Amino acid sequence: MVRSAHVTARSPALPMVRAVMKPRLTPPPRPAMRAARFTQLVAAASVVAAAAAGAGLLRVAGPSKAAHGAVGGSTLIVKLADGGQDGAEQPSILHRVLAQAGVPLKVDxxxxxxWWRLRADTPGxxxxxxxxxxxxRADARLAHAMRDLHEQRAAVPNDPLFRSAADPTSSQWWLDDQNDTTNIAAAGFxxxxxxxxxSAATVVAVLDSGITSHGDLNANLLPGYNFVSKPExxxxxxxxxxGGANDPGDALSQAERDSNLALWDGCLVNANSSWHGTLVAGQLGAVTNNxxxxxxxxxxxxxLPVRVxxxxxxxxxxxxxxMRWAAGLxxxxxxxxxxxxxxxVIGFSGVTSCSTSDPNADVAAAARLYQDAIAELRGKGxxxxAAAGNLRGSVGRPANCAGVFGVAAANRQGFKALYSNFGPEIQLAAPGGDGDYQRTCxxxxxxxxxxxxxxxxKTAPATAGYGAVSGTSFAAPQVAGAAALMWAANPALTLSQVETGLKASARPHVTAYALGYCTSTNNSRCTLQPSTGGAGLLDVAEAVKYALAPQTYTAPVRSSLGLQSTNLSRCGQAQGSTPIPVPPPAPAPAPAPAPAPTPAPSPAPAPSPAPAPASSGGGGSSSPWWLLGLLTAGVALRPGVGSVSTRDD
Structure with a gap:
């Protein structure tokens, strides 16, 4: 899968209003300067020196041409056609299948x-x-047979980032209050x-590269497990x-890869370790208010760190x-x-489909494997x-699988971040960071x-610190964090209610007129719609309101925020975007007519003498003119009669 790991920064902090309950942040060391701009990583003073000298702590290689290829050549995966039969019989069936087919694999x-993993003693x-x-595949006893595919980190360039010394509180703008001028996309935690x-009752599993020791995180970690099966x-x-989910580093040098191409074929070269799992875990569970x-x-x-x-x-x-172990299976x-x-939370995104009818047999089988596991997890609530991926294209796997809550990344201003994938499988967009890598705009x-x-x-664990990153891998945890708060507010919520509430409470996507709508040919920074970016932008405060009253919740009436600026216009032209027409301003209301002067009242006429009473006695009588007046008044008092009302829906 393609994993989203960027590190970036540049512009000075924007002013923000801090909530009363917001924990204070310790100011970082003064940043080191490189090439007349900030490329920083927050940590101890020794880290500042290292960053100034080392540059590119989280650099990720360019796109791999074999990003979803088979790796290593020693493992196949099969699914028995009758997967529901006695589990004790399954290995025997597989042994017979392998022996009769003359395939030198062992049931692993x-x-x-x-589903079963098969291994060869020596790579084929x-x-x-x-x-x-x-x-x-020709054996009727097997429903699927596939190579064991590998998913890779996102192929997105990045640079180190220290927090701004001028305004350290701005570094977590995505957690802060949302406003329509300086913090448009903030999720509003x-x-x-x-x-x-x-609440501690809701465990969140992070399926990623594992975890490193960090004083601002260790207290909130549960014992995890390492599922990376190939020792190398x-x-x-x-x-x-x-046992345990310690991250020893995932760097792969070009020299190491070249020394054993059979082993590392299809693997991405990364000169530096990503520490990706530590970044995601910190977003969700860093020790707070300390x-x-x-x-x-x-x-x-x-x-719960799960190293995959x-x-x-x-x-x-x-x-x-x-996935299955994390859920208790x-x-x-x-x-x-x-x-x-x-x-x-899955911070990976493959470049293949999640269609069981994909023409590529390996891809189709992997999709079935995913779908079976997803169904099991959803059955447990x-x-x-999952992250959408960082290739500016179609939503990657498993975010594109049915039953997975796929998340795209938004820029701080609310439009799609430059790198984010997009498409109909997306459920929501959330801030993912959109750092400065000296690309267009x-x-x-x-x-x-x-x-x-x-x-x-650089390659092995060293000192704990803080870094600024960008990617859909860092947008997805915000949705997971919102769901955790929803379950904390109302533990009785069902899975369906949580998914519904996250979408029903979302704010509409912004409309960046000059950047145009996101399409296959306009795939950089652009305006998301429900068909490409889901229900809207994550709104955690409203999601928690929904959690408290899911049966009666009514979302606030909100319209898309229109964005116009010189920078947006210049960037839309640079990208070649087709601008969205700006709606004409609403006409000014017509001035109210001047009221007519009130005429002076006429003098009251002298009263007529009262008539003599009738001799028939009793009862009295009603004037027909008086009855007509009552009827007229009755019509006038009927609600809604003769009135015209308008409503702007």
């Missing part, structure tokens, strides 16, 4: 729902794999915290799968095992998870939130990124 481990080349797959600061990829001394560091979304968080990614991204099989050879998660439109916990080591 179950993946649930009739692509021709051998093709022969094995042809034989296995501060307002939600006035209702709830979260796990980078943990030849162990492979193991007079130091950064704030987390859930002040009482319990974060190593030096060669994440194997689909390892990913599925990690059994995984062969792994102790049962004692802290099942209610929310799973688990919310799966970065000087005019970029923001300062998403600040979180990080490690400062």
């Amino acid at each position: 481990s179950p993946l649930g729902n009739g 080349d692509s021709a051998a794999q093709a022969r094995w797959l042809q034989a296995l 501060t307002k939600a915290w006035d209702t709830t600061t979260g 990829y796990a980078n943990n001394g030849g162990t492979g799968r193991s 007079n130091g560091g950064v704030a987390g979304m859930n002040w009482n968080a319990r974060i 990614s190593g030096k060669c991204g994440a194997s689909v099989a390892d990913m599925v095992d990690g 059994s995984v062969a050879g792994v102790p049962v998870n004692p802290n099942p998660a209610r929310i799973v 688990v919310l799966i939130v 970065d000087p005019e439109l970029s923001d300062t990124g998403i600040v979180s916990t990080i490690n400062t080591g």
Whole structure:
């Protein structure tokens, strides 16, 4: 999968109004200067020197031409046609299938729902794999046979970032109060915290690269597990799968790759380790209100780190095992998870479809594997939130799988961040950071990124620190954090209600007229619509309101905020965007006519003498003119008669 890992910054902080409950942040060291602009990473003073000298702590390589290819050549995955049969019989069936097909693979481990991992003692080349797959796919006892694909981090360039010394509170603008001038896309966690600061009852699992020790995070971490099965990829001394989710680093140098092309074929070269899992975990569960560091979304968080990614991204099989274990389902050879998660966050996005009818048999089989696991998690009421991906194109897998809550990334001004994928599978957009990498319009439109916990080591763990990043991987955790607050406010909510509430409470997408709508040919910074960016922009405060009264909640009436500026116009032209027509201003209301002068009253006539009473006695009588007056008055008093009302829906 493509994982979103950027680091970026540039413009001076924008002024923001801080909520009463917002924790204070410790000012960072004064940043080092490089090339007359800030490229910073917040940490101890020694980190400042290292960043000034080292540059590019979170740099990610360019797009891989084999980003979703098979890796290593020693593993295949199959699904039995009758996946519901006795689990004890399944290995015997597979042994017979392999023996009769003459395929030199061994039954390794179950993946649930009739899926199994098969391994070869020695890697087979692509021709051998093709022969094995042809034989296995021809066997009626198997429903699917596929290579074990690997998903990779997002191929997006990035630079180190220290927080602004001039205004350190601006570094977490995405948590702060939303306003329509300086903080348009902010999710508004501060307002939600006035209702709830979260609960330890809702466990959030982070399926990622693992975790590094950090003083601003350790207290909120649960014991995790490492699911990276191939020892070389796990980078943990030849162990492979193991207890704990420690991140030893995922850097892969060009020299290391070139030294063993058979092992590293299809893997992305990354000179520096990403510490991606530490960044995501810090967003969700950094220790909060402690007079130091950064704030987390859930002040009482319990974060479950699940390591599924190593030096060669994440194997689909390892990913599925990690998903199932995180939810409390059994995984062969792994102790049962004692802290099942209610929310799973996946910061990866593959470049392939999640269609079980995809013409590529490997892709179709992987899609079925994902769908089976997703169905199991949803059956347990688990919310799966996934990043859309960072390639400016179609939504990646698993965010494009049915049953997954896919999230796109927005710039601080509310339009699509330059890198974010988009499409009909997106459920919501949330701030993901949109840093300055000196691309088109970065000087005019970029923001300062998403600040979180990080490690400062280049390839292996070193000192704990803070960094600013950009990517859909950092937009998805905000939706997960909002869901955690919703369940804290109302633990009785169902999965369906949480998903409905997140979308029903969203603010409309902004309209950046000059940038045009997002299309396949206008895919940089652009205006999202429901068909490309889901229900709108995440609004955490409103989502929590929904959680308190899901049956009666009514969303506020809000219209799209229109954006116009010289920078937007210049950038729209530079991108070649087709501008959205600006609606004409509403006409000024016609002045009210001057009231006519009131005429002076005429003198009252002298009263007529009263008539003599009738001799028939009793009862009295009603004048027909008086009755007509009553009828007329009755018509005038009937509600709505003769009135015209208008409503702007």
